[in-house]
Amino acid sequence: MQEQIKNINSLEELQALYASVFGKNGTMTARLKEMKNLDNDARAALNTENTTLRELFKVRQAELEQAALMEKLAGERLDPTLDAAPENKGTIHPLTQALKEVSGILESFGYTMHTGPEVEDDWHNFTALNTPAHHPARDMQDTFFLPNGNVMRTQTSAIQIRAMEENGVPIKMFGVGATYRKEMDATHGPMFGQIEGLYIDKDITMADLIGDIRAFLARFFEVDNVELRIRPSYFPFTDPSIEIDMKFRGDKWLEIMGAGMVHPNVLRNCGVNPDEYQGFAFGFGWDRLAMLKYGLPDLRELYGNDVRWLRRYGF
Ligand code: PHE
Numbered sequence: 001m002q003e004q005i006k007n008i009n010s011l012e013e014l015q016a017l018y019a020s021v022f023g024k025n026g027t028m029t030a031r032l033k034e035m036k037n038l039d040n041d042a043r044a045a046l047n048t049e050n051t052t053l054r055e056l057f058k059v060r061q062a063e064l065e066q067a068a069l070m071e072k073l074a075g076e077r078l079d080p081t082l083d084a085a086p087e088n089k090g091t092i093h094p095l096t097q098a099l100k101e102v103s104g105i106l107e108s109f110g111y112t113m114h115t116g117p118e119v120e121d122d123w124h125n126f127t128a129l130n131t132p133a134h135h136p137a138r139d140m141q142d143t144f145f146l147p148n149g150n151v152m153r154t155q156t157s158a159i160q161i162r163a164m165e166e167n168g169v170p171i172k173m174f175g176v177g178a179t180y181r182k183e184m185d186a187t188h189g190p191m192f193g194q195i196e197g198l199y200i201d202k203d204i205t206m207a208d209l210i211g212d213i214r215a216f217l218a219r220f221f222e223v224d225n226v227e228l229r230i231r232p233s234y235f236p237f238t239d240p241s242i243e244i245d246m247k248f249r250g251d252k253w254l255e256i257m258g259a260g261m262v263h264p265n266v267l268r269n270c271g272v273n274p275d276e277y278q279g280f281a282f283g284f285g286w287d288r289l290a291m292l293k294y295g296l297p298d299l300r301e302l303y304g305n306d307v308r309w310l311r312r313y314g315f
Contacts, residue, residue, distance in 0.1 A: 005056045011064045018057050028053065091315050095193060095302055098290035102195060103176065105219045109212060111174045111197055116159035118178055124158040125151050128269040129237040137236040142182035144190075152180035156196040157237060160281060163198070164270035169277045170201040176286075186298050193287045200262065200272065200279035206240070209259055209280035217246060217256065221293060229253055238281060239263045254292065257284035 001021075008014045021028045028050060035043055092100075103113055116124075122133075131137050144152040159175025167173075174197040184190055199208065210230065217226045227247035235241040238260025245253040259282035264274035287302055294313060296302060301309050 001053065002056060005053070005060050008060060009064070011061065011068070014057065014060055014064060021053065022057075091310075094290045094294050094296060094310070094313070094315055095287055097315075098286050098293065099176065099193065101220060102286050102289065103174070105216055106174050106195075106197060109216070111172050111199070114159050114163045114173050114175045115177055116153070116156075116162050116175060118153050118180070119146065119150050120153040120158045121150055124161045125153055125155070128161045128266065129155075129157050130263045130265040130269070131236045135236060137234075144180050144182060153177070154181055155179055155283065156194040157281070157283065160196055160198040161266075161270060164200070164267075164272065169267075169272050169279075172199045172201075174198070184300070186300070187288065187291070189300050189303060191303065192285045192299070194283060195286050196281060196283035198262070198279065198281045200267070200277050202277060204279040206261060206280065209261075209282065213244060213257070213259065213282060220289065233258060233260075235260055237263050237266045244282075248292065256289070257282050259283070 005014070005017065008017060020026055023029065031046060032050065035046060038046065107113065126135075126138060127133070141154040143154050146152070156175040156177055156179060159177065160173070163173050163175065164171060174195055176195045177193070178191050179194045180191050181188075182190060197212070199212070210228075214226060214228060217228070218224065229245040229247070231243045231245065233241045233243040235258055238258075241258070241260035243255055244257050244259060246256045248254055259280060262279055262281050264278075267274040267277060287299055290296065290302065291299055294315075296313055
């Protein structure tokens with residue numbers, strides 16, 4: 001019996017054997033019932049056998065339970081060589097990334113960064129920019145008007161007026177911020193990020209403008225040379241005015257920015273003598289530049305904050 005208990009390898013079998021010995025009809029139970037008929041020595045021997053067997057069952061049960069636990073733990077064991085569950089790391093948004101790159105390049109050219117209010121008054125958004133009331137060019141941009149006569153800034157040119165009013169000339173700065181127009185398609189949203197550069201000094205020419213733009217675009221798009229097309233255009237605040245197209249992937253011309261020599265009236269409006277000082281201004285949507293550089297197809301998605309969309313384009 002003792003050997004039998006030690007050799008049992010499952011808790012179920014052990015329980016069955018225990019029942020057959022100590023259960024209601026168990027062999028030991030029966031023998032204990034007959035104990036009164038035994039002499040003293042036989043009684044003592046039976047008692048010893050009884051306790052020994054009970055002890056053996058207890059020990060074997062503990063052993064088997066321990067073995068079962070070990071087996072369970074082995075099955076659930078941590079595998080430290082497995083890869084950790086993927087973590088969602090934050091990345092820099094393409095708009096922020098592009099803004100950092102653009103402002104970094106312009107600052108390295110000596111332009112200083114300025115910002116201004118998104119709700120602008122008529123003077124800074126239009127009148128000072130040589131676009132007085134009833135000027136037809138006010139219709140060039142579909143403006144959001146506020147009931148008190150202010151507007152949602154339609155162009156960061158407003159920041160340039162503020163910068164000249166505050167700092168005078170010579171000045172080499174760029175304004176950066178959100179601008180608002182009533183338009184909506186794949187490449188235009190009602191809000192977009194605009195940057196406008198301004199460089200006013202005593203002998204600044206159109207050649208300086210083209211030179212800076214060329215160098216800027218080459219640095220931003222990380223190419224040795226950019227192919228540009230300069231087209232005459234019209235803006236009320238520059239004269240002459242131009243638009244600059246850039247050639248992409250060998251064949252496609254895309255409009256990149258508007259620019260020109262700052263109109264004498266704009267300088268006068270900011271207290272600058274146009275016979276002494278002149279210079280250029282240029283403006284572009286930096287979200288458009290981000291789309292072109294990172295291959296993003298839809299400007300509206302840039303402002304959509306859908307992480308799945310961003311991930312698809314590597315952000
Ligand atoms: N403000 C113009 C626009 O929003 C761009 C521009 C800036 C043109 C500076 C000329 C000079 O379209």
